[in-house]
Amino acid sequence: MLGLKLPTDPFWVKNVVENNLEDVLSDHAYCEQKAASNAISIMVNFPEYPELAKRMAALAREELEHYEMVVEKIQQKGLTLGRERKDEYVNEIRKFIKHDGSRKAILIERLLFAAMIEARSCERFKVLATHISDNELAEFYKELMISEANHYTLFIKWAKEIAKDTNIDVDKRWKEYLEYEASIITQYGKKQEIHG
Numbered sequence: 001m002l003g004l005k006l007p008t009d010p011f012w013v014k015n016v017v018e019n020n021l022e023d024v025l026s027d028h029a030y031c032e033q034k035a036a037s038n039a040i041s042i043m044v045n046f047p048e049y050p051e052l053a054k055r056m057a058a059l060a061r062e063e064l065e066h067y068e069m070v071v072e073k074i075q076q077k078g079l080t081l082g083r084e085r086k087d088e089y090v091n092e093i094r095k096f097i098k099h100d101g102s103r104k105a106i107l108i109e110r111l112l113f114a115a116m117i118e119a120r121s122c123e124r125f126k127v128l129a130t131h132i133s134d135n136e137l138a139e140f141y142k143e144l145m146i147s148e149a150n151h152y153t154l155f156i157k158w159a160k161e162i163a164k165d166t167n168i169d170v171d172k173r174w175k176e177y178l179e180y181e182a183s184i185i186t187q188y189g190k191k192q193e194i195h196g
């Protein structure tokens, strides 16, 4: 359903995540914060779509709730919330955003960029839910996986909605995003980060 070309190797969970839980959970907390910040940025920059703006406001709240849930987990486990780090994967996906064209075209790019991050995050959560040995965390990631799948759907739906009276082919552009993502994801799945 997500259309991702390459799955994450469970090696990442077994050999990287399990041994570096504090780093992964801390990184995860900031992934949720960045998702909230990104939703707010779309909300602020495209006021000509008030329905989308409201939806982004609700999404930002949901992502901040996820942030709180992750921090809570860190505390429950007696771990320490670390500092925010650069997300190299997200920065590489960001390079693919086209910044030229109409406001609609730019908004569609931003929605597809967000859909891409949600799709890969959802896939990573699924791999975590399936392979992590801690049952409580497995349940936690299963729940979050469902949310991120819904967010992916939301962004794709809005990209198509905005594209309605344009000649932008969202399906075609989404395929290009998937191809690009496949070309970079092979370098990842090795580090103690959600997209690492």
Ligand SMILES: [Fe+2]
Residues within 6 Å of the ligand: 032, 035, 062, 063, 066, 147, 148
């Ligand atoms: Fe989230």
Ligand SMILES: [Fe+2]
Residues within 6 Å of the ligand: 035, 063, 118, 147, 148, 151
């Ligand atoms: Fe999300």
